[in-house]
Amino acid sequence: MSEDNSSDSAAERLASVQADIAAACQRANRADNPPMLIAVSKTHPAEAITPLIAQGHKDFGENRVQEAAGKWPALREQHPDIRLHMIGQLQSNKAGDAVRLFDMIHSLDRPSLAKALGKAMAEQQKHVPCLIQVNIGDEDQKGGCAVSDIAALLDTARGHDIPVIGLMCIPPAGREPAPYFALLDKLADDHGLAQRSMGMSGDYVTATEIGATYLRVGSALFGPRRG
Numbered sequence: 214m215s216e217d218n219s220s221d222s223a224a225e226r227l228a229s230v231q232a233d234i235a236a237a238c239q240r241a242n243r244a245d246n247p248p249m250l251i252a253v254s255k256t257h258p259a260e261a262i263t264p265l266i267a268q269g270h271k272d273f274g275e276n277r278v279q280e281a282a283g284k285w286p287a288l289r290e291q292h293p294d295i296r297l298h299m300i301g302q303l304q305s306n307k308a309g310d311a312v313r314l315f316d317m318i319h320s321l322d323r324p325s326l327a328k329a330l331g332k333a334m335a336e337q338q339k340h341v342p343c344l345i346q347v348n349i350g351d352e353d354q355k356g357g358c359a360v361s362d363i364a365a366l367l368d369t370a371r372g373h374d375i376p377v378i379g380l381m382c383i384p385p386a387g388r389e390p391a392p393y394f395a396l397l398d399k400l401a402d403d404h405g406l407a408q409r410s411m412g413m414s415g416d417y418v419t420a421t422e423i424g425a426t427y428l429r430v431g432s433a434l435f436g437p438r439r440g
């Protein structure tokens with residue numbers, strides 16, 4: 214594929230995902246309040262990202278601090294209005310780098326991380342909005358805070374001066390996602406949180422219909438992951 218073709222198709226994929234979201238918003242009566250589309254660029258190099266930036270896209274997601282640190286500072290220098298979202302599991306010893314690099318963190322999932330993030334935010338005087346990642350399917354192997362621990366983690370995070378703005382989830386693989394999205398939507402309501410980060414390439418339409426405010430879409434925009 215030539216470079217021109219690949220940038221055309223990235224732009225086309227973005228337009229097609231945006232059209233799907235707009236149609237879902239019409240159906241769900243939220244055309245005036247659409248979700249924010251985060252383009253998840255993990256594993257993809259800067260050359261794959263710049264066509265979306267050229268289309269005016271501003272919100273991007275990464276799941277590894279180290280990869281983001283290698284890729285984004287140069288891009289952001291040229292495009293200072295980009296917003297970078299941390300969506301992957303975060304080690305406490307990377308909290309300082311995460312606070313420095315990212316504009317939003319979707320994967321706050323435990324008290325020790327809240328403590329590390331709170332300390333880094335205080336040191337850097339940068340209070341990055343966070344979402345609590347919830348283990349919505351109560352899966353053994355899955356990261357995320359247990360549903361029954363949300364209130365306590367919220368207290369801990371607020372005690373460390375972390376602005377918590379919402380909840381995030383990844384439904385169990387291979388199951389109908391709608392009930393899990395509906396549960397996250399209800400839990401966010403119960404805890405008085407406005408933001409719901411849910412919906413990926415396979416289910417962003419469903420998530421939009423159920424009230425997602427942030428969609429995290431990778432392969433539908435960038436093609437299969439590399440490396």
Ligand SMILES: *Cc1c(COP(=O)(O)O)cnc(C)c1O
Nearest residue numbers: 253276300413414429430431432
């Ligand atoms: C990779 C990733 C996504 C995007 O996945 P796609 O299926 O490629 O859209 C969304 N959320 C998280 C947490 C991810 O790690």
